[in-house]
Amino acid sequence: MRIRKRLVWTASGAALAVPVSGALASGWNMPVGVTDLSRDIHGLHMAIFWICVVIGIVVFGAFFYSLFRYRRSRGARPSHFREHTTVEVIWTIVPLLILVAIAIPATATLKAMYDTSEADMEVLITGQQWRWRYEYRGEDVAFLSNLATPREQIAGQGKKGEHYLREVDEPLVLPVGRKVRLLLTSDDVIHSWWVPELGVKQDAMPGFVNENWVRINEPGTYRGQCAELCGRDHGFMPVVVEAVAPERFDGWLAERRAAAAEAAMGLDRDWAMDELMERGEQVYGTICVSCHQPDGRGNPPVFPALAGNQTLMDDRARHIETVINGVAGSAMPAFRNTLNPVEIAAVITYERNAWGNETGDRVQPSAIAERIAE
């Protein structure tokens, strides 16, 4: 009798398991991912999930059986037992053993996740409100990665693209098969760099550095986003990783290095107003706009207005200082290391001559470079 009942439960459990696992495979579940560790994590996740399912079937089975069988409307008479030491000891010990069983592989996986040694390369990932900066350490290559989804799509004008909110202007390019040590930090608040398919989520703490690592097994584009509330545009801070074959990666890196060297040129020459304004508008549109708004009116009191900001327009030195070094104790970051002198000069020029600000000032890249060198 009792055995037959158990068989019924097992069978119905199995019958349930088939459709459930089908559903879990198709975008309703944690992705298996493309690294050894993400597979391990997924394995742990499924193991503990099925353990919960089995316990759930037993407990809820007993629960609903009791509800059905011992209804008063069915004439059930209450018994009066209050305790049963053996049973109570068993259901304390058995869960404990199950926990030990799952803790062992979990410990091994965790240790592997923490082993950042013997990496082939290092990338420093810096979170900023609201973009990521990637620096290939020792390679002279660094760039910002901004949300590429047009604002119109967000506002509901125009059809949303396939990768809505999960597309960037410049993805992080990584080689397949190499161990990449990730160093994470932040320039302002806490962010969290997360790509589910890489099995990596790591907070970027201002003033501290966290480590993680990744070795991607398959080429492809992997998408994630910031996972720690970081202010207004927290939801608009995607992470896109492009994994490519090692040879392609080396080529790409060399190209980027050359491009960076080129960008550093032109520091010495005199830039015309038009050039500066054009470049400045571009920089403003990707960097400054999220706080200071497209019309330069900001979002006071945290994000001050630039349009019609008389204090700033009257004090050019302070304007330059603010952009280069930020304002301590406020939301304004230092852009000294984020933007190159050309970009800084251009954006300051733009801010001083847009939205009705009519100073007519031109700020030259050479002046900025000098100021930074001090």
Next chain:
Amino acid sequence: MASHLPPKSSTQHSQPASAGVASQAHEAPKGLKRWLLTTNHKEIGTLYLVLSLTMFFVGGLFAMVIRAELFQPGLQLVEPEFFNQMTTMHGLIMIFGAVMPAFVGLANWMVPLQIGAPDMALPRLNNFSFWLLPVAFTLLLSTFFMPGGAPNFGWTSYAPLSTTYSPPSTTFFILSLHMAGISSILGAINIIATILNLRTPGMRLMDMPLFVWTWLITAFLLIAVMPVLAGVITMMLLDINFGTSFFSAAGGGDPVLFQHLFWFFGHPEVYIMILPAFGIVSVIIPTFARKPLFGYASMVYATASIAILSFLVWSHHMFTVGLPLVAELFFMYSTMLIAVPTGVKVFNWVTTLFRGSITFEPPMLFALAFVVLFTIGGFSGLMLAISPADFQYHDTYFVVAHFHYVLVPGAVFAIMAGVYYWLPKWTGHYPNLRLSQWHFWLSVIGVNLTFFPMHFAGLAGMPRRIPDYALQFADFNMVTSLGAFLFGLSQLLFVLVVVLCVRGGEKAPAKAWEGGEDLEWTVPSPAPLHTFETPPDFQPRRH
């Protein structure tokens, strides 16, 4: 007032009226003043419950705004800035304004009645604890009207988003939280003193109903951790207004320090919101199974173990902040351990049902739903404890699903179970059965529609606290939003049931539920203003 003093003492204590003792029952203030000046545990309990219900709807309104914005991808109704204010205030109001005061209200009403005490140990202090809350929440809600708006950094207030980058209103948020904290500490002191000192002669600790036991342990947790919250938000206040560097590396501090202190408070806080729920359910299930609670002693020990463990698990909220490996392992193991006493509780409830004689009155329906749905929240909690997997779960909707399962069909359902259970004692009437059943079934459906899809959204990669999301999450969010609207609307039924019950309905006898064995069922329904003026006789049941 003399009415509640035994004849012997009232003559002995004959006082001028100004001393506030002698026969002035007829002078007791009326109307609004009665509620403002009361020292009666039942009236104060009612005040807490009314405040809690009000805040439940305020916090619920914020939730509706969140769900409306998330109904489909894109920004439709609110700005991201305001969305963040909504998530922050929803959390704060629901935790500090709805769930905690509801449990304190139930404790005020029921602890003295269940232990045969004439009132709370320190009745004036009790009223102070309550009246701090309306002032605190007025202050908190007023931040919406300040420049820069209300706090927008999540209820967890992680520095430096909550310090250097926060709106000016943050200072007011901190001060209001201080007031709510003082209220909680004083309330908890009062409850502990009542339980330890005012039990009727013959009632030993191990004779107390489990609701009293769980509250005793909860009160201890409150006194231990609310001061830590006060400490950490004071440090926030200093970082914001006085230029200190507690949470800034430039001055030698650490943002993670904030999280350690916050979660040292925050994790016990989670149990503060669930232990009294365990107590309520442990009282209701035996009543309607007509069978003693299985494993009374192990229930008490399990509750105590959970409380002790709650001081040792806080960093499991911080698995991705970059803890050293040793810490990561320690907190994973300690967190997994919590499953053991929690499991014991669930097994005991199920075994209490086994071979009982079960009926399904509204309080029982909510208690049974609690057992199942809380356990689902417990399962996801166990999954979250596995640190490597938590790197994927952390800060996603999987976590949102988890804690809403333990807080809504967990804590909130237990509160509703308690309200349905004790309404006859409070009002003298049974709640309308048909409406109560509608309320229950709509709530159960709504709650699962809301929170179950969140598991999938989270696993598929949707972070929490975002106002807009990638297209693959659209279906989950639409279902969730519809469920939330259904759940929100069904709670209007709850108000209707309560109001109708206060105004009339089927008369309830002293022992409103035939299986009710505790002392509250020995006093008339509705319970008179003063009960147990002389300590009742108590025959310990064999546990």
Next chain:
Amino acid sequence: MSGGSYYVPASSKWPVLASLALGTMMVGTGTLLVFGMGGLPVMVIGLLAVLGVMTLWFRDVIHESRSGLYDAQMDRSFRWGMGWFIFSEVMFFAAFFGTLFYVRTFALPWLDGEGAKGVAALLWPDFTASWPLLEPPGEAVKGPHETFSPWQLPLVNTLILVSSSITLTVAHEALKEGYRDTARHWLGGTVLLGLCFITIQGFEYHEAYTHYGITLQAGIYGATFFLMTGFHGLHVIIGTLILIAILGRVLRGHFTRDDHFAFEAAAWYWHFVDVVWIGLFTFVYVF
């Protein structure tokens, strides 16, 4: 348990007024900090109202107590209440001691490149951890020039506070033995010692700002220094006020040899404040 004459006070206006007073003080404080001086009068009014309401509330309690309305059970309620209140205060300071411990053991060494998270030194190549921290990692944060020697004023203050605990115990023993004059004198002495402590602490703060460069803004050393000594000092001030109130009651002939819980509660509080100071002296000043 008593025979059932537990005293339940009639309705009282003090709780709700206390809450409003505290709310006023909070609104004033917030306004002062965020919007400017306009908040100051509101804060002061709120503070005075809090003190006033508390005085009147306690007056009621004292009156009831002296009218013999409180029995042994009520006495136990007060004892539990005060005991748990002090426990909550212990936890309040525990958060601050935890902060100090965390910063010194973990955060600073990490920023300097030591330990499990030493990779943080990448951002602060020039930083060297030390305690007291004279040179914080960030250039913008100016550290203190030097710190106090624990063996001067802090030691004096330690001796003062420890002896005040002793004088208070003598006063208590005297009260229990019925020597009211002795109790009065030793209690008065305790109050004086408390006032001395506060004065010296005030002088030390002045020195900190003017000569040592220890300020709230001076990085984590100044922050923890003022956080911990400041909240301790606040507790000494409150404790002294309580002792003054108790002294007033003794002078009026309140308390009997075996019924003087208010005195004992004040003594518990004072000893707690003393113990916290020992912790501060050890971990903030000496080590």
